[in-house]
Amino acid sequence: MRGMTENLTIGERVAWYRRRRGMSQEALSGLVGRTPDWLGKAENNRIELDRLSVIRRLADALDVSLGDLIGEPTLLDWTPDSGTSTVPALRAALMDYRQLTPLLSVPSSDAEPPSLTELERELRAVFDAYQASRFGFAAGRAPLLLADAILAARQYDGDDQLRANELLAMSYQAAASILTKLGESDLAWMAGERGLAAAQATGNHAIVGSLFRSVAFALQATGRFQPAMQLVEAGAAYLQPHLVDDDGNLQSVYGMLFLAGSMAASRSEDRGTTRSYLQEAQDAANRLGRDGNHLWTAFGPTNVAIHRVNTSMELGDVQVALDVGPDLDTSALPTERQVRHLLDLARAYNSAGRSEAAVATVLDAEQLAPEQVRHHYLSRQLVLGWVRNVHGKPSVELDRLARRMHVVG
Structure with a gap:
């Protein structure tokens, strides 16, 4: 249905599906x-x-997916950064039957695995691109990363195999993160599930916890908020006994797990659990003592504050978001985090009737990460709503923004 409803607002999409359902x-x-x-x-x-x-x-009432109503996925544009092989190639990599079991793999005498150093470098390049909001580049590189990581996990042995499995688990997490951001929630679930299976073969509690977080976000992306909260509770219980021996990785993963839970709880309109999860994350951030990026979590006090704004908006507490959001300095965090905060801030301004501030904030976000703004349902719906509701012609600035985002012809 993507082509027929992509440039509709969520409300217009509801009407479209309602009429289809009679x-x-x-x-x-x-x-x-x-x-x-x-x-x-x-x-x-x-x-x-x-x-x-x-x-x-x-x-749920229309018997469609959450993604159907919010307009995900949207087409990933070809750019010099992305090349011409992106999400379909990543889908093909995840659906390669040979990944299911080594029994189905065709032996190849000349297939040599990459060195672990080379594999680490590939993984870092994909995760760094994701955090820089270069989703096309990350999507284009992820299929090769997965293929190399699978080969390494199968051909190395001993301690090298343990490290190869850690890299494989994190490669799947990178794929899940990219796919969730691009609205491919079913594929993200597949990547998260396979990553968790690889993580369990490592004995590395931080890696396992990191994949718990990935699966929790994949659950949320399909609107399964209660299962996501249950996973957070189970994952936290698994991690808690090991926090005393932490070097930063576990503390960050533990805190991010509760931030994922806070989003699920707020989307379930569970205020008490939202507050409880945010406090657990804040306690972890206090123990960490600073903003960091252990295992590409971007976790620390600032990310907790970003989630306070996000959950406030999900709960309809616009004034709380406006009290916290505008003065929050996110400049030390990865671009993806900065832009996600700006979109929630624009949403808060818009809800408060401050449309000029909302438009300016989306434009600021676009300056930082045009790909992210182009693909996120919040920015798309904000801009579509402004174009639909403007009296007369939209301003030149708004019209150009809408055309750059491809939400108008």
Whole structure:
């Protein structure tokens, strides 16, 4: 359905699917506990649909996926950075039957695994590109990374095999992170699941915890918020006995696990659990003592604050987000984190009726990471809403932004 609904707002998409289901506004609004008047305004862009808890209820009632309503995935543009082999190549790599078991692999006498140093360098390049919001580059490099990591895990032995499995697990996590960001949630789940299986072969608690986080985000991407929270609880119980021996990796992974949980809890409209998870993450950040990037987590006090803004918006606490967000200095964090915060801040400004500040904030985000702004459902829906609701012609600035994002013709 991507081609038919990509340039619709979420409200317009709800109307499109509702009509396809043959449902009246009265029937759908009743299923989600709202009034027909509320639904009519939402479908006509007079009410913002920006809380995933509400969108998920609509998706469930319409028997479609969360991604169907928020417009994911969107087409990844070809650029000199990405090349012309991106998500489909990554899908093919994940769906290669030979990955299922060595029994199905065809022996090859000339297939030599990369050195572990070379594999580490490849992994770092993909994760660094992801954190720099260069998603096309990361998606293009990830298939080769996975192929090399699988070969290494199968052909090395002893301590080298343990390290190869650690690199394989993190390679799958890199793939899951990229695919989640690009809206390919089913593929992200597959990558996270395989990464967790590889991680369990390592005995490295931090690597296992890191993959727990990946699977939690994949669950969230499909709207499965309660299972994501359950995974966080189980993963935390697994990690807690080992925190005393931490060198930073475990503390960061533990804290990020609770940040993932806070997002799931807020999207389930569970305020108490959201507060509890944020406090657990804050305690971990305090123990760490600074912002860091252990295992590419970008974890520390600032990332906890970013999640306070995000969860406030998911819970509808716009003023809380506006109290915290504008003065938060994220400049030391990776670009991906900075831009994600800016999009939540733009969302808060928009909800408060401060449209000029909202547009300026999206433009700031675009300056940092045009790919991320192009693909994120929040920025796409904000810009589509502004274009739809403007009286007369949109400003030159807004029109150019919408065209750069391909949300208008």
